[in-house]
Amino acid sequence: xxxxxxxxxxxxxxxxxxxxxxxxxxxxxxxxxxxxxxxxxxxxxxxxxxxxxxxxxxxxxxxxxxxxxxxxxxxxxxxxxxxxxxxxxxxxxxxxxxxxxxxxxxxxxxxxxxxxxxxxxxxxxxxxxxxxxxxxxxxxxxxxxxxxxxxxxxxxxxxxxxxxxxxxxxxxxxxxxxxxxxxxxxxxxxxxxxxxxxxxxxxxxxxxxxxxxxxxxxxxxxxxxxxxxxxxxxxxxxx
Amino acid sequence: xxxxxxxxxxxxxxxxxxxxxxxxxxxxxxxxxxxxxxxxxxxxxxxxxxxxxxxxxxxxxxxxxxxxxxxxxxxxxxxxxxxxxxxxxxxxxxxxxxxxxxxxxxxxxxxxxxxxxxxxxxxxxxxxxxxxxxxxxxxxxxxxxxxxxxxxxxxxxxxxxxxxxxxxxxxxxxxxxxxxxxxxxxxxxxxxxxxxxxxxxxxxxxxxxxxxxxxxxxxxxxxxxxxxxxxxxxxxxxxxxxxxxxxxxxxxxxxxxxxxxxxxxxxxxxxxxxxxxxxxx
Numbered sequence: 001x002x003x004x005x006x007x008x009x010x011x012x013x014x015x016x017x018x019x020x021x022x023x024x025x026x027x028x029x030x031x032x033x034x035x036x037x038x039x040x041x042x043x044x045x046x047x048x049x050x051x052x053x054x055x056x057x058x059x060x061x062x063x064x065x066x067x068x069x070x071x072x073x074x075x076x077x078x079x080x081x082x083x084x085x086x087x088x089x090x091x092x093x094x095x096x097x098x099x100x101x102x103x104x105x106x107x108x109x110x111x112x113x114x115x116x117x118x119x120x121x122x123x124x125x126x127x128x129x130x131x132x133x134x135x136x137x138x139x140x141x142x143x144x145x146x147x148x149x150x151x152x153x154x155x156x157x158x159x160x161x162x163x164x165x166x167x168x169x170x171x172x173x174x175x176x177x178x179x180x181x182x183x184x185x186x187x188x189x190x191x192x193x194x195x196x197x198x199x200x201x202x203x204x205x206x207x208x209x210x211x212x213x214x215x216x217x218x219x220x221x222x223x224x225x226x227x228x229x230x231x232x233x234x235x236x237x238x239x
Numbered sequence: 240x241x242x243x244x245x246x247x248x249x250x251x252x253x254x255x256x257x258x259x260x261x262x263x264x265x266x267x268x269x270x271x272x273x274x275x276x277x278x279x280x281x282x283x284x285x286x287x288x289x290x291x292x293x294x295x296x297x298x299x300x301x302x303x304x305x306x307x308x309x310x311x312x313x314x315x316x317x318x319x320x321x322x323x324x325x326x327x328x329x330x331x332x333x334x335x336x337x338x339x340x341x342x343x344x345x346x347x348x349x350x351x352x353x354x355x356x357x358x359x360x361x362x363x364x365x366x367x368x369x370x371x372x373x374x375x376x377x378x379x380x381x382x383x384x385x386x387x388x389x390x391x392x393x394x395x396x397x398x399x400x401x402x403x404x405x406x407x408x409x410x411x412x413x414x415x416x417x418x419x420x421x422x423x424x425x426x427x428x429x430x431x432x433x434x435x436x437x438x439x440x441x442x443x444x445x446x447x448x449x450x451x452x453x454x455x456x457x458x459x460x461x462x463x464x465x466x467x468x469x470x471x472x473x474x475x476x477x478x479x480x481x482x483x484x485x486x487x488x489x490x491x492x493x494x495x496x497x498x499x500x501x502x503x504x505x506x507x508x509x510x511x512x513x514x515x516x517x518x519x520x
Binding site for chain 2: 010019055058135136
């Protein structure tokens with residue numbers, strides 16, 4: 001059981017920020033999720049925002065007795081049972097790394113002195129952890145990128161990054177769930193839908209899940225894209 | 240039903256937003272100036288969460304296809320019904336075929352047209368607030384027809400108008416609390432942040448307000464963490480950005496201030512070149 005030294009701060013009128021040591025680690029993520037579960041069992045909150053090393057608890061009212069509230073949380077943390085294995089799912093995400101989509105592959109291949117094949121190898125080899133979802137609806141913050149293919153963001157962000165783009169920014173990798181602007185290096189595209197408001201659960205993945213990328217050909221990409229459109233595509237998952 | 244004859248520069252449907260979906264990265268959204276929306280909905284005896292039309296910088300024209308009670312709140316852009324001037328913050332009875340339009344700007348920038356029973360439109364994640372990628376429409380267009388829930392509401396309110404506090408539009412003081420990273424600033428920086436008049440840059444919208452002045456910043460970025468509407472962040476280049484209703488749920492810049500709800504509502508009525516000063520609570 002891990003007991004970190006947490007800091008508690010009032011964040012405006014209606015929120016409390018809880019922070020773990022400033023590092024990205026799966027042990028911290030597990031502890032955050034454990035504590036979040038415990039808090040949500042005890043309190044009715046308006047929202048709960050998870051970050052790499054933090055939770056923001058948003059209350060439905062103006063907090064007047066913050067010391068009492070924080071003391072309650074501290075005690076809850078001390079007494080929490082800890083490391084109850086959260087239900088997490090492993091997802092297999094098809095990605096087409098064809099040059100049609102991977103428009104930055106050639107440039108980063110030169111910069112990293114690795115062939116495109118090697119970049120794809122490293123990108124598909126790792127299992128990534130979903131730390132949280134932010135930036136855009138359905139944008140997964142993934143940890144676990146192989147250090148060999150870490151590369152800084154582009155100096156000038158693109159105004160339009162196509163929906164489904166799979167990209168690398170620093171030591172992070174991610175998928176753009178919708179068209180947006182963005183400064184990450186684009187290496188491929190996934191035919192899957194990462195945010196569909198028509199679904200009961202608009203985003204299939206959640207904090208704590210893991211994913212791997214699987215390289216698919218352009219033909220397979222088109223076939224999966226059509227299945228996604230007709231709602232007949234089954235995401236491969238292991239629970 | 241209401242027909243949009245002219246949507247103006249930027250008009251949307253807003254309620255009080257979708258505040259409980261940070262876990263899938265969905266912004267809260269909702270009316271920029273929730274204070275003005277509450278006044279309108281209260282006067283009409285609506286539910287406080289009923290949806291309204293948010294108009295940025297006037298210029299709109301609407302045709303009422305049925306007789307409806309409405310209330311115009313927020314920024315005063317000299318509203319008229321059938322070319323006759325009408326009062327802000329009072330219950331107005333619009334006849335079938337009536338035309339509501341706006342003219343000269345007097346105060347503020349965001350006007351709300353509140354309608355008896357509220358605007359009826361698609362509900363996604365418990366809210367009607369327009370947001371690109373969530374709602375089918377994200378901006379009102381010419382020819383749009385807005386349905387209303389007028390049948391459900393009976394106006395039993397005894398109040399038909401109220402005098403609103405002009406302070407809401409005139410004050411340049413924005414109330415706030417220290418943000419989570421405030422204490423990392425030096426003494427001089429804190430004094431500068433609280434003592435300086437800042438100017439709103441032309442980069443101001445529903446996502447955030449960027450301020451003009453450069454603020455000396457040596458703070459490192461933080462590990463991506465939760466942010467809220469009203470969070471003032473400082474970028475590596477020393478620009479202050481105050482996040483507003485459509486902001487992302489997480490961010491990586493130091494959070495130096497957190498505006499009060501009143502502070503957000505007051506800022507929401509300000510525009511390019513207006514000046515503000517932060518006041519700590």
